[in-house]
Amino acid sequence: MNCPFPTLDEDAQEVQPLLVGPYCRTPYSAPSFFNISAMSYGALSAPAVRALSKGAKLAGCWMNTGEGGLSPHHLEGGADVVFQIGTAKYGVRDEAGDLSDTKLKEVAAHEQVRMFELKMSQGAKPGKGGILPGAKVTPEIAAIRGIPEGQDSISPNRHPEVNDAASLLDMINHVRDVTGKPVGFKAVVGSYGWLSTLAQEIHRRGIESAPDFITIDSGDGGTGAAPMPLMDNVGLVIKESLPLVVDILTEHGLRDRIKVIASGKLVTPSEVAWALAAGADFINSARGFMFSLGCIQALKCNKNTCPTGITTHNKRLQKGLNPERKSVKVANFCKNVIHEVEVISHSCGVGRPRLLERKHVRIMQSNGTSVAMDERYPYKEILPEYLPLTAGE
Numbered sequence: 001m002n003c004p005f006p007t008l009d010e011d012a013q014e015v016q017p018l019l020v021g022p023y024c025r026t027p028y029s030a031p032s033f034f035n036i037s038a039m040s041y042g043a044l045s046a047p048a049v050r051a052l053s054k055g056a057k058l059a060g061c062w063m064n065t066g067e068g069g070l071s072p073h074h075l076e077g078g079a080d081v082v083f084q085i086g087t088a089k090y091g092v093r094d095e096a097g098d099l100s101d102t103k104l105k106e107v108a109a110h111e112q113v114r115m116f117e118l119k120m121s122q123g124a125k126p127g128k129g130g131i132l133p134g135a136k137v138t139p140e141i142a143a144i145r146g147i148p149e150g151q152d153s154i155s156p157n158r159h160p161e162v163n164d165a166a167s168l169l170d171m172i173n174h175v176r177d178v179t180g181k182p183v184g185f186k187a188v189v190g191s192y193g194w195l196s197t198l199a200q201e202i203h204r205r206g207i208e209s210a211p212d213f214i215t216i217d218s219g220d221g222g223t224g225a226a227p228m229p230l231m232d233n234v235g236l237v238i239k240e241s242l243p244l245v246v247d248i249l250t251e252h253g254l255r256d257r258i259k260v261i262a263s264g265k266l267v268t269p270s271e272v273a274w275a276l277a278a279g280a281d282f283i284n285s286a287r288g289f290m291f292s293l294g295c296i297q298a299l300k301c302n303k304n305t306c307p308t309g310i311t312t313h314n315k316r317l318q319k320g321l322n323p324e325r326k327s328v329k330v331a332n333f334c335k336n337v338i339h340e341v342e343v344i345s346h347s348c349g350v351g352r353p354r355l356l357e358r359k360h361v362r363i364m365q366s367n368g369t370s371v372a373m374d375e376r377y378p379y380k381e382i383l384p385e386y387l388p389l390t391a392g393e
């Protein structure tokens with residue numbers, strides 16, 4: 001909703017970095033609110049990862065490794081990296097497939113690796129692990145993941161050691177102790193009572209024990225490969241789950257302590273602005289950045305025959321993907337989304353995007369009329385004993 005008195009250019013404010021993980025040894029001051037979502041090296045080709053890494057550096061945003069481990073291609077461009085720990089712990093697993101603290105420390109020793117994300121689930125396949133077909137498990141990818149080459153790479157449905165809120169917190173705190181960097185988790189929200197249990201457990205242990213961020217993925221997320229029954233209809237879509245999770249955190253006084261990252265079809269500036277208004281601190285996009293690389297949605301991600309070279313390890317098909325040239329497109333997409341979200345914020349009368357609120361959004365109803373978002377989802381009152389702890393924005 002625009003306002004009658006938009007922000008003058010001279011009153012516009014710079015986007016501020018936001019601090020994540022105030023209690024860990026190396027907190028992260030994240031510069032960009034729009035970032036590259038988890039896509040593994042394996043699902044993506046080497047030139048695609050290299051283009052994203054260089055593009056992220058040019059735009060000043062982070063890129064998430066996805067569950068396939070950290071490759072030299074992720075580091076090549078010099079961008080900030082979020083390392084994802086998938087349920088098979090690719091890249092940080094020992095011989096038995098368990099989490100290796102030695103390998104975690106090696107990954108954390110890279111200054112570029114700023115945060116760690118435990119993957120609980122992703123949009124396209126909540127309750128199902130990752131699937132990388134054998135044809136895509138090249139010798140290099142096998143070595144990075146710590147698995148045999150040429151065989152299907154299937155990760156478990158969940159981290160075997162995480163089966164309730166308490167064990168999730170145990171794992172988060174373990175990874176944070178070992179790495180010294182902010183740790184959060186990514187999940188598709190379906191049932192949500194467990195989030196209140198998690199909040200109560202955090203208060204029992206102390207505020208430091210909280211995850212530093214939660215990435216909420218929409219039930220209609222994208223993937224290189226997912227089982228049909230889960231793809232479209234399992235898991236809440238981000239329009240429902242984002243306000244719901246923000247409200248649960250607010251109710252428990254954790255809204256400032258735990259940063260919220262939203263993903264799932266947030267590709268255009270208006271969708272990104274909506275997510276900020278609904279309560280997200282950051283937005284991740286996977287498919288938006290694939291489009292910037294030249295994805296034509298040929299639907300061959302899991303076949304190793306992607307005609308654009310983005311999701312194939314076939315050198316001939318990769319020829320058209322020039323990482324240098326594509327990195328400029330990646331950066332332009334990121335920078336222009338940010339710029340246009342700023343334009344929307346000014347039209348709504350606020351100085352910068354993170355000042356957008358639910359009152360700036362209306363929800364369309366099936367009868368063609370709309371209702372104010374803050375009427376449908378009013379912000380919950382923050383109890384005085386839980387008032388914000390950090391100097392975050």
Ligand SMILES: Cc1cc2nc3c(=O)[nH]c(=O)nc-3n(C[C@H](O)[C@H](O)[C@H](O)COP(=O)(O)O)c2cc1C
Nearest residue numbers: 037038039040066067221222223264265285286287
């Ligand atoms: C090629 C591809 C690979 C992906 N790999 C991962 C992954 O390794 N880990 C993960 O959590 N999500 C993965 N995702 C899901 C995205 O990170 C994201 O959550 C989902 O696509 C929704 O966001 P979007 O609508 O911006 O694509 C992948 C998505 C794509 C398209």
